[in-house]
Amino acid sequence: MTAAKISVWDPIIRIIHWLLAAAVLFNWYTDQPLWLHTWTGYLAAVLVASRVLWGCIGPENARFASFVRRPQVIIDYLAGLVRFSSRRYLGHSPAGGAMVVALLIMVAATAGSGMASLAAIEGRGPLSAVIERVPPPRALGQRRPPPLICGIHQVLGNATLALVVLHVAGVVLASCAHRENLMAAMITGRKRSK
Numbered sequence: 001m002t003a004a005k006i007s008v009w010d011p012i013i014r015i016i017h018w019l020l021a022a023a024v025l026f027n028w029y030t031d032q033p034l035w036l037h038t039w040t041g042y043l044a045a046v047l048v049a050s051r052v053l054w055g056c057i058g059p060e061n062a063r064f065a066s067f068v069r070r071p072q073v074i075i076d077y078l079a080g081l082v083r084f085s086s087r088r089y090l091g092h093s094p095a096g097g098a099m100v101v102a103l104l105i106m107v108a109a110t111a112g113s114g115m116a117s118l119a120a121i122e123g124r125g126p127l128s129a130v131i132e133r134v135p136p137p138r139a140l141g142q143r144r145p146p147p148l149i150c151g152i153h154q155v156l157g158n159a160t161l162a163l164v165v166l167h168v169a170g171v172v173l174a175s176c177a178h179r180e181n182l183m184a185a186m187i188t189g190r191k192r193s194k
């Protein structure tokens with residue numbers, strides 16, 4: 001007999017997840033045209049802020065309080081996972097919960113450094129009131145190295161993508177260990193109850 005399926009991920013979590021995934025992958029792939037890269041970055045920042053709010057007021061499985069756990073609990077879970085003997089969780093596992101927090105922080109940092117870069121290069125965007133524009137070269141044809149913040153933005157973008165690769169690897173590993181399709185669960189919102 002197959003176990004009944006129950007609802008685990010609410011629609012807000014799923015919509016935020018897939019929009020955030022699309023925004024992060026698109027912006028990592030290209031920064032052209034710049035206006036689209038910029039607006040996709042704003043969208044990612046709004047999605048992260050919405051997820052943080054939902055983590056405080058949303059249903060049980062969405063709440064940070066239900067999945068942020070002590071480092072030792074995360075280490076024990078990971079040790080069990082690689083031996084395929086970890087406990088199955090209906091909501092986020094301890095490692096999944098840590099990854100949620102890390103991804104939200106990294107996307108926020110990448111978006112913030114992008115806004116700082118826009119202010120430094122073009123004197124535009126929400127941070128232009130607090131970050132001074134780097135003056136353009138005086139002579140025609142003269143080149144200036146890009147401001148440091150642009151390099152920081154690039155490094156953060158690449159680090160976020162590395163985290164995403166780790167995230168997807170973790171999803172595949174946990175799916176195999178518990179013989180369930182976690183990606184399908186993030187689409188339908190449902191998981192088997194046992």
Ligand code: HEM
Pocket residue numbers: 013016017020021022024025051062091092093096097100103104107164167168171182183186
């Ligand atoms: C840029 C790409 C991605 C980002 C930024 C991202 C981010 C996140 C975040 C923030 C969560 C937490 C969900 C929540 O509680 O709100 C999450 C969970 C999840 N993501 Fe992704 N994700 C990405 C790509 C993917 C892809 C490609 C897959 C498909 C394999 C995937 C599958 C999942 C699953 C299954 C969960 C739930 C994990 C669990 O059971 O604990 N994600 N992701």
